[in-house]
Amino acid sequence: MSTKNPKNKTKGFVIKRNIFKESELSKFERNLIKFIYKFTKKNHKNISTKAKSILNLKNNKFRLAAIRLLEDVEKKDKELFYQISKCCCEISSIDQIDQNKKIQLILKNFFGKSFDFIQRRDPIMLFNKKNLNRLKYHWHQESQFYPDHEIALHMWFPIFRDVMKENDGGMVFAVNGHKKNFSYKQVNLKNSWTQKIPKINIEKKFQLESPKVKRGDVIFFIGKQLHKSDNQLNPIPRVSFVFRYLSNLVGKTFVPLPEK
DSSP: OOOOOOTTOOOSEEEETTOSOHHHHHHHHHHHHHHHHHHTTTTOHHHHHHHHHHTTOOHHHHHHHHHHHHHHHHHHOHHHHHHHHHHGGGSHHHHGGGGOHHHHHHHHHHHGGGGGGOEEEEEEEEEEOTTOOTTOOOSBOGGGTOTTOSEEEEEEEEESSOBOSTTBSOEEEETTTTSSOOOEEEEOOTTSOOEEEESSOHHHHSOEEOOOBOTTOEEEEETTOOEEEOOBOOSSOEEEEEEEEEEOOOOOOOOOOOOO
8 A cells, every 4th residue: 555645735634743732642541441430330340340450550551451451342242342432422521622722723723714613523432453344444435424514624533552654553545535525335234333435446546645643643634535444453453533523504615734
């Protein structure tokens, strides 16, 4: 897969570095494990006890143990894992991380007069593990999931560890793949995400880019931007979150995301 940057391209995505302070992200990560501890306390005591013990760890030991906890849940109880992925952002300590001033400024600059009318979809946790295809997103466009919203910006960021190379479970973008909506086929799998896969050979028609992102970095991309989960060859799974911001006000011409 080629990830070279062609010259004079217009992007439908941009990487913003150091959006989150270490203290912000660490608190967010710990609150996720606290949520799992509370969420599983009644019906999954073994998982709850393990989550509680992980909260006594610090720094890299905590983050690696947190990833392994999620890996264990996914392996043993796929329905529970799916519910955790969807429901974890129902508590404000996780849901409100995008109130960060840097993020709010980016949203204001992008949406302009539409900013006060943004519809924000509940965030979800995404998980990418080696040899686990059920939870990977195939090629898709967010605009196909939200056809009634003309303007859309989506935010993706990794937690617990960096994504520093191709095939490390991050994201892949089709360069210049944001100029039209493509027809698709829909695939529904149990305990997984609905897939709306374009009916074109994206690897053949587009040059691909797989960004390297550290904890604290964020990728923003517009609704029509073609993207998917990257392959995962790292034995340590990748955990990330996606936030979706939508506006259906008309009259705004899309301005490509800036490179910097």
